[in-house]
Amino acid sequence: MARVKALVLTGYGTNCEQESAHAARQSGAEEAEIAYFSDISSGRVRMERYNFLIFPGGFLDGDDLGSAQAAALRWRFAKTDAGEPVLDQLKAFLNAGGVILGICNGFQLLVKLGLLPALNGKYFERQVSLSINDSARFEDRWVHLGVNAKSPCVFTRGLSRLYLPVRHGEGKIVPFDQPTLDAIEAANLVVLRYIDPATGEPTMEYPLNPNGAANAIAGLTDPSGRILGLMPHPEAFNHPCNHPGWTRGETSPLGLAVLAGGVDYLHSL
Secondary structure (H helix, E strand, C coil): CCCEEEEEEEEEEEEEHHHHCCCCCCHHEEEEEEEHHHHHHHCCCCCCCCCCEEEECCCHHHHHHCCHHHHHHHHHHHHHCCCCEHHHHHHHHHHHCCCEEECCCHHHHHHHHCCCCHHHHHCEEEEEEEEEECCCCCCEEEEEEEECCCCCCCCCCCCEEEEEEECCCCCCCEEHHHHHHHHHHHCEEEEEECCCCCCCCCCCCCCCCCCCCCCEEEEEEEECCEEEECCHHHHHHCCCHHHCCHHHCCCCCCCCHHHHHHHHHHHCC
């Protein structure tokens, strides 16, 4: 059984790193450490030591130029003090079989780096983007999610529905064109959708769909199923009392189930 060593990356406006590290530990990771991007770029921390990489939520670079756009450029062009491209470390991490979870701002970063959805195995090629919510406002609410059972995603195995909080201003999935969206759907790379809890069907109705995302998409995976990006915050639902209706006896699967899916996959190796 593989020992799960999670690395939560922070810095430049990220603000959910402590919560994400706690959630990783609660989900069974034997280690969950926090490192700044500067730790990676200086060479003080190397990704090869870990097998679970978490890009948490926040406001990278104040969302200037668009959410995570500046951070994506930093990842693409930064080099370590020894002259090694930081992106080479990320590529090596993937090739070694590690899993990656991007939450909210972290999802925005994965999309703009081209790690998601990586249609036809084309990693680091941007195929979709995330834009301003149709409501033109910051959305802070809980949403109902349906899980695509046909998706290859290792994080969502055995899950059918989730109820998680969102807190974002730019969460609307926008594909480059309709054929790209059709291909993503055909490959079952859509993992999560905003749904109407009464019917269980995907919805474009606001506020059930808080941002107007195409095809009600709330989360994407890559062809390997080892990368998951989602706008809702699973790490923020780490105890039953986090549920907005817990005093009324309402309950649902904890968001930790998503992180546990990644941990369980690594344990199975």
